[in-house]
Amino acid sequence: MVTTTVDLDAEGVHKGYLDVPVSLNDSAWSNLRVPIFSFKNGDGPGLLLLGGSHGDEFEGPVALSKLVHDHLETADIAGRVIILPALNTPAVLKGTRLSPIDGGNMNRAFPGDPRGTATSRIAAFVTRELIPRVDVVLDLHSGGRSLMFVPSTIVPVQKTPEATERILALAAAFDAPLTIVLREPEVAAMIDAEVEAQGKLMLATELGGLGTLTPETTAIALNGVLGVMSSMGIAGSRGRTGPRVVRPKPVRMVRVEGHSHYVYADENGVFEPFADLGDRVAAGAAIGRLHRVDRVEYPPSEVPAGVDGILVCKNGQGLVKRGDVLAVIGREIAPA
Ligand SMILES: [Zn+2]
The missing domain is CATH 3.40.630.10 (Zn peptidases)
Structure with missing residues (x-):
């Protein structure tokens, strides 16, 4: 109590x-x-x-x-x-x-x-x-x-x-x-x-x-x-x-709805971002790459955006795990 x-x-x-x-x-x-x-x-x-x-x-x-x-x-x-x-x-x-x-x-x-x-x-x-x-x-x-x-x-x-x-x-x-x-x-x-x-x-x-x-x-x-x-x-x-x-x-306003607005890491690795907060990103285009620096067999894998929009949130750690949010994309509904 x-x-x-x-x-x-x-x-x-x-x-x-x-x-x-x-x-x-x-x-x-x-x-x-x-x-x-x-x-x-x-x-x-x-x-x-x-x-x-x-x-x-x-x-x-x-x-x-x-x-x-x-x-x-x-x-x-x-x-x-x-x-x-x-x-x-x-x-x-x-x-x-x-x-x-x-x-x-x-x-x-x-x-x-x-x-x-x-x-x-x-x-x-x-x-x-x-x-x-x-x-x-x-x-x-x-x-x-x-x-x-x-x-x-x-x-x-x-x-x-x-x-x-x-x-x-x-x-x-x-x-x-x-x-x-x-x-x-x-x-x-x-x-x-x-x-x-x-x-x-x-x-x-x-x-x-x-x-x-x-x-x-x-x-x-x-x-x-x-x-x-x-x-x-x-x-x-x-x-x-x-x-x-x-x-x-x-x-300035954006909408975040559903899974497609969140970009997740598919595997453990070091994330190399291509876009910064506030940058415009396009569906299907890479927002960065994941590097498996502990393995010689795998080249870096591209991480695509799920929707068009603006990067409103990004992961702040270089090292990421499978399942971590790498970015959140907001669809613009009112411009600045
Ligand atoms: Zn909180």
Whole structure:
């Protein structure tokens, strides 16, 4: 059973922890602490900001750390913002995608189980206590250690076109260089499904990756969060005069649907890319070659694209295994 030291319905700024009991080989009665910040100023729109769902994606945790420590005061906001910069805290501290405690993948653990493993218990708390208190969930992801994305917002395709349109408006407010409209392959266990089931809106991001940060990705993440807050009427940035006006403007947008948009490695080897992020690729044309450098018998094998489009994600490791994603191709639906 997860408890929290923060009164989530109290006015003002409150910071504390989720307390998650875990019983481990090296610590029988351990208490895992997950940081949480609550900013509340009257009734108004509610936003849940999540970072560190995967522990090797640092753009979200740093952007949210900057938000709470440099940019946010309750006097600035109307409504509420709940922030967990490092949702899977043990994974973030280890720099691993999955939890080192239970092997849990936070974004495959929803809706969670209050009597489950640590990861599942945290997911259950988000499902039962946090999502019901807000209107919008913004979940900040990136490619992690293995992948690199064009900094993008991810708009999950909804059951109705109207719901998808409302999330596209949030994506426009976030103002990342690219918006990817995506049909998630494993959506049933993801937070997306739970947010949708509760009638709330879900916006996600893929803001770079490779287990590192750049000034660009950090700035895109923070400005994006502030943009979404402004567009919801929550506003809020220290030193800012009045709410930021989000200009409607053409957003570069692509669609990723189904298997043909993903390029997988057919065998183990070293991947030589021919195309970089943002490059246009053509169906059937090679996006790179796989080299089996341990064998004299095999020449490099070409890796073809399945569809025409733009390279929105690439594998960031030279050495790849059979089954690894080498690239993701988005079909352009709105030009820059
Ligand atoms: Zn992620």
